[in-house]
Amino acid sequence: MAASPYQQLEEEFRRLHAFRGALAVLRWDAAVMMPRASADVRGEQLAAIEMECHAILVSPKVSRLIDRATANAQGLEHWQVANLREMRRQRDHALATPNTLVSRLAKASARAELQLREARRTNRYEDFAPHLEEVVHLTHDRAALLGQHLNLSPYDALLDEFSPGVSTTDIDVLFKALARRLPALVREAIELQIATPAVPLQGKFPLAKQRALSMEVMKALGFPFERGRLDESEHGCTEGMAGDIRVTTRSDINDPFQGLLGALHETGHALYDIGLPREWHDQPVGRNRGMALEESQSLLMEMVLARSRPFATYLQPLLEKHYGVTGQEWQAENIYRHLTRVRHGLLRIDADELTYPAHLLMRYELEKRLLSGELPVADLPEAWASAAEMRLGIVPQNLAEGCLQDLDWAVGRFGYFPASAVGALISMQLWEKVQATREDLDEEIIRGDFAGLVGWLAETVHALGAKMTVQELVQDATGRPLSAAPALRYLEHKYLEPR
Amino acid sequence: MAASPYQQLEEEFRRLHAFRGALAVLRWDAAVMMPRASADVRGEQLAAIEMECHAILVSPKVSRLIDRATANAQGLEHWQVANLREMRRQRDHALATPNTLVSRLAKASARAELQLREARRTNRYEDFAPHLEEVVHLTHDRAALLGQHLNLSPYDALLDEFSPGVSTTDIDVLFKALARRLPALVREAIELQIATPAVPLQGKFPLAKQRALSMEVMKALGFPFERGRLDESEHGCTEGMAGDIRVTTRSDINDPFQGLLGALHETGHALYDIGLPREWHDQPVGRNRGMALEESQSLLMEMVLARSRPFATYLQPLLEKHYGVTGQEWQAENIYRHLTRVRHGLLRIDADELTYPAHLLMRYELEKRLLSGELPVADLPEAWASAAEMRLGIVPQNLAEGCLQDLDWAVGRFGYFPASAVGALISMQLWEKVQATREDLDEEIIRGDFAGLVGWLAETVHALGAKMTVQELVQDATGRPLSAAPALRYLEHKYLEPR
Incomplete structure (x- = not known):
């Protein structure tokens, strides 16, 4: 029997999946193994x-098959219908942006990234500005085309790439609630912590030992090393997919936790990939539901789990085993104080759990104004400085710790920051639910038994792939609509508790 | 102005080149980095x-462009004409073998390889035979189709993939001359060496030190580590191409030379790739001229250069530096004796310079008979044993050191062995010429100055890409037709010299 249009589509997307897998290995190799001059x-x-x-996505063949499969959708099962919807979604995104624009944007991004690194060194914003200007201009065009095609506002069209279903309106509601309470919460937490300072942790922590520690924790979380790797790279990343998943982290010989926290962040991504519905692994509906949910999984590991008191208790003997450290300052309570230390800091990637959302909020506000043209590129450093003062309580002294700290805008990645903030909110909403569901969770964590936690995430999040919207998924998983309330409850309870 | 058909072809083959580069990285990764369960x-x-x-090669578009470019060839330059010929050659090879056959062969090969590894362990040939039978059968079909298409006999069509322009008739002439003299030469050399035994070299040679040694020698040869890597893998290989070239070797902690010799073999391949004509690097005419010439470059490094007296003199202080070895047995003359030790051995990959061709000759004779059906697959072990007795003077005691030692036939690689033997002959013919051309070659090697040698190879071999046939290239490089005479002169002089 000849393959149906729907079956033929699955075959085309299977091929696409194999190509994307190859791309992932090539990107991983570029970050970890490639000789330095071979870029x-x-x-x-x-x-x-x-x-x-x-070319596969925009081919007339695929569009024809989508039309025919849609016309005959009555015979399809639930997952197949969702798969067809996701196929159409990918096709629409690809069709909306002409190859010439994609290629111009790629070239402009490469130039802007180079100039950004240079401007960090020289602190000369004016050398970088024209390149950012070009990227913003092209991204605006891309967003406009995408928006036209998807019947969304330009910025909402970019958001749709990172968190399908989440609109600017949704984000504004979430962030308003967060912004109302967060600054005071940070101040109160810092005041409380002054009264209970952490004892400094000193020493050298060789990278091989950090790696062994990270691997032991990753194994406990269920990371499959027979089908995965952990390596060092300049920026942590997760590449590949279930079957061959590769995580990288960046360690610092002077910091006992940085490599581990990075590895845990990426392990959150990896476990999501591994938990995706196996039978749909090479189809659009079997992939992750976008960046907001991705970040919910990585931040749940890095920020929520790893900075919990039970985890500090679990970690203590492992630190002793791998680093050979003992003494009062390596007791669980002091480890916990280090991992939950709140600071007015300038760098997003070094931010603690409590101030991290503030870094994202200010970027969200700035990038919307940049794209709409309301904020001229030339005025960004000034706008950044006043946003930092307001949101972070501290003003950058140079561009490298100010508006040049992230690569994202230079490479045209607009929409990522709000998605990451939504991810942070989701991570805490999920945490509240899993704590309520598993009453022995703390004891499990202390013993290093993460099967219950990871199993719950797999069941309520990972196994659903891209079957529903972000909001539907959160509603089903937690029994409540996505909101900032659980995050605020969680943060208040954790950071304002009497120590 | 619209691109000409020829220019459009260049664009298609540029894309092909990028895909092949990606394949090389993916294969390298599979050999060196990939988690074990991710195959x-x-x-x-x-x-x-x-x-x-x-799909690119067999597309109607490419065939149409080839026809149109051929019809308008009068405007093309010399290199472009050669490029068009190589494009047609690749297209013809691809067109000749239908996708279904390629896919059946790939599956049968995968099964046969698995069974071969199993049969090595169990020594049960009968479990492996049906799988080899299937591969031989499918390879025969492939060769017949290829031969029909190229107007060659089936076996010549396979040869054409490995050494374009070299026919069975050519090989028979070369091998006859070799086979006539080689057995006696081996006997005489062994007798002579009994009178001048090498002092045993003992010790443990940590892999990190072997790697440092290999890297130093590779750097001296001009291997560009800013655009290349050296790693360990089960089988040595060279993947990638100029711009990002990756060499692997297999080291043995008990053997001071194995890792280095493997690295030198692959460095020969790598230098060939690096020396290919830069402006044609992504076009068929800018690629290597097939396996015979590839092997001439790797064997020249591994067998000829590395086993020369000047090289042993160059090596001595490096061994002292990296392994910390001193003493009489680590003097150049004793190193040379080790590297030129001739043995009646059963394993091809451990063979010395003098007996190596004999291993290839017997495989050539057997594989021709296997493919033609004259030698039934069931009778291979017996035929192998008597060939080994005749050619190597020694009979295998089990299948692993007999007809199951190579993977090549199991994976359908027929035609590689004679190409490798032709490569060995070419390496010695080139060596005779470069010695005559550069009168200070020995002194250069002793100083570790390989620029003259590598420069000569680059100019006479590498830089010509696939512009001419193997025979034309050898004729131009050495001033004489390809023949076994230089090899025999070289081997007699080297192995029958009074010590």
């Missing part, structure tokens, strides 16, 4: 495969 | 990209 060669390989992926 | 995922990625490469 040009790799660029050509990535571009050729990316072009092929784009 | 299934990798298989899907490789298959998707390989299918795309095949």
Whole structure:
């Protein structure tokens, strides 16, 4: 019997999946293994495969099959209908942006990234500004086209790439609640912590030992090392997918926790990939539900779990085993104080759990104004400084710790920051629910038994793939609509508790 | 101005080149970095990209462009004409073998390889035979189709993949001359060496030190580590291409030379890739001229250069530096004796310079008979044993050191062994010429100055890409037709010299 249009579509997307898997390995290799001068060669390989992926999505064949499968959708099962919807979604996103614009944006981004790194060094914003200007301009065009095609406002169209279903209106409601309470909460927490300072942790922590520690914790969480790796790279990342998943982290010989926290963040991503519905692994509906949910999983591990008191208790003997450290300052309570230390800091990537959302909020507000043209690119440093003062309580002294600290805008990634903030809110809403569901959770964590926690996440989040919207998924998982209330309850309880 | 058909072809082959580069990285990763259980995922990625490469070559568009470019060839330059010929050659090879046959062969090969590894352990040939039978059968079909298409005999069609322009008739002439003299030469050399035994070299040679030694020698040869890597893997290989070239070797903690010799073999391949004409690097004419010439470059490094007296002199202080070894047995003359030790051995990959060709000769004779059906697969072990007795002077005691030692036939690689033997002959013919051309070559080698040698190879071999046939290239490089005479002169002089 000839394959149905729907079946033929599955075959096309299977091929797409294999290409994307190859891209992931090539990107991982570029970050971890590639000889330093070989970026040009790799660029050509990535571009050729990316072009092929784009060509599959925009091919008349795929569009014809989508139309025919849609017309005959009555015979499809629930998952198949959702898969067809996700196929259409990917096709629409690809169709909306012409190849020429994608290619111009890629070139402008490469230039802007280079200039950003240079401007960090020289602190000369004016050298970088024209390049950012170009990227903002092209991204605006892309957003407008995408918005036209998807019947969304330009910025909402970008959001849709990162967190399907979540609109600016949704985010504004969430962030308003957060912004109302967060600054005071940070101040109160810092005041409380002054009264209970942590004893400093000193020493050198060789990278091989940090790696062994991270691997032991990752194994306990269920990371499958027979089908995965942990390596060092300049920026932590997760590449690959269930079957061959690769996590990288960045360790600092002077910091006992940085490598581990990075590895845990990426393990959150990896466990999401591994928990995706196996039978749909090579289809759009079997992939993750976008960046907001991705970040909910990584932040749940890095920020929520890893900075919990039971985890500090679990960690103490492991630190002794791997680092050979003993003494009062390596007791669980002092470890916990270090991991929950709140600071007015300038760098997002070093931010603690409590101030992290503030970093994202200010970026969200700035990037919307940049894209709409309301904030001229030339005025960004000033706007950044006053946003930092208001949101973080501290003003950057140079561009590297100010508006040049992130690569995202330079490479045209607008929409990521709010998605990450939504992810942070979701992580805490999920945490509240799993704590209520598993009454022995704290004891399990202390013993290093994470099967219950990871199993619950797999069941309520991972196994659903891209079957529903972010909001539907959160509603089903927690029994309540997505909101900032659980996050605020959690943060108040954790950071304002009497110590 | 619209691109000409020829220019459009260059664009298509540029894309093909990028895909092949991606395949090389994915294969390297599978050999060196991939988690052990991830082979299934990798298989899907490789298959998707390989299918795309095949699809480009057999596309009506490419054939149409080839026809049109050929009709308008009068405006093309010399290199472009050669490029068009190589494009047609690749297209013809791809067109000749239908996708279904390629896919059946890939599956049968995967099964046969698995069974071969199993049969090595159990020594049960009968479990492996049906799988080899199937591969031989399918390879025969492939060769017949290829031969029909290329107007060659089936076996010549396979040879054409490995050494373009070299026919069975050519090989028979070369091998006859070799076979006539080689057995007696081996006997005489062994007798002579009995009178001048080498002092045993003992010790443990940690892999990190072997790696440092290999890297130092590779750097001296001009291997560009800013655009390349050296790693360990089960089988040595060279993957990638100029711009990002990756060499692997297999080291043995008990053997001071194995890792280095393997690295030198692969460095020969790598230098070939690096020396290919830069402006044609992404076009068929800018690629290597097949396996015979590839092997001439790797064997020249591993067998000829590395086993020369000047090289032993160069090596001595490096061994002292990296291994900390001193004493009489680590003097250059004793190192040389070790590296030129001739043995009646059963394993091809451990063979010395003098007996190596004999291993290839017997495989050539057997594989021709296997493919033609004259030698039934069931009778291979017996035929192997008598060939080994005749050619190597020694009979295998089990299958692992007999007909199951190589993977090549199990995976359908027929035609590689004679190409490798032709490569060995070419390496010695080139060596005779470069010695005559550069009168200070020995002194250069002793100083570790390989620029003259590598420069000569680059100029006479590497820089010509696939512009001419193997025979034309050898004729131009050495001033004489390809023949076994230089090899025999070289081997007699080297192995029958009074010590």
